[in-house]
Amino acid sequence: MIRPHDLLRLNWPVTPATAPRWVVLALCRTPWVVARRALAAEGRVAVGVRGPHRAQRFALDVPLDAVAAVLPPEALTARAHTLRAELPAVRALHAVRPRLDRTGLRWGPGGSVGFELATGLPAITRDSDLDIVLRVEHPPPLAELAAVQASLQDLSVRVDCQLDAPWGAVALAELLSGADRVLLRTPNGPRLVWTETLT
Template sequence: MHAHFPPPRPHDLLWVSDWQAFEPDGALPSWAEAAQRRGCPLVVRRARTASDALLPVGLRGEARSERLAGVLRRSAVRVCASPETLVRRELTQPGAAPILAALRRLAPRLDRSGLQWGPTGGLGFALATGWPVLHPASDIDLVVRAPRPLTASQASLLQDACLDAACRVDLQIDTGHGGFAFAEWTRNGGRVLLKTDTGPRMTDAPWEAP
């Protein structure tokens, strides 16, 4: 991987220079071969790899069911785009207008939290590639990078922003060593299913490193 790239984090999108460097978990289906021909980016996922030279990644197609996990050699990364870099991108395609309008309304409130954030999932993928994967009923998938516990004002701001959104918001909190659903955290009084590189675990202290 080129020296000027920061270490990729979960939800980052990676474009590769050589598809031979991608090792899928299983056979490569026809939709995956088509995605590779189109230059589809890979998304960094949470998992352990056998070597620091490998990154845990996933390949996606246009349909929700088209997902393939695997690993990628770091040296093959050509371009890396984090969710934070996608916030201000524009997108013109059928079905995307309501989602983008809702994102534009959310952005100033999320900015006021003082935390880094950005779109993930189908929204982030569409903003990064222009692929027509959105429809008017799509969720707004977001990640907020919060290496320290949220303050009361930050939590309140995030909750109000999600409740006031014109469509469903799936907000994930990334603590640096794991990720959890913000809605679950607020609903359960802080107890969440924390997704980590070694698998998910229930915890009342998601900011405490294992």
């Protein structure tokens, strides 16, 4: 099952005629896209194309049979040694890896770090954050999540950790903030939900 944040390698061009030229060039450079949290028609999957610049993101749907390979974030950590070690986000990834591995939770990098791990193309900059995806079926106890959050606090870059479940995703920091309601990202769009329904 394809889930949001999974990296998908396409086996043929799927760009619509209305796509900007940079989208065509990006997919010629590397045929990888990122699965989005959005609804798609039967037999299709919602994806996003990453361009070389931060503002270059393009959403589209592609046929499932155009997907040649799927790399979930949790499959990418084994490739961490291939990254440019001098970058702050990469140093942060190496620092958090043993900490998160000890939790027994399924996790992996998303964002620019995940994209570079999947494609081998430079995507991480000196200003990149480290995006972490925690894959769960049901939210773990809050004490366990609080320990995860604490382990991410002493790093030199901002770490955006997202709890990703089949029914939606929520920022870990927001879930632990003590707020009565949090923003849940769902395939139907973001909505505010009572925190107690997620814990």
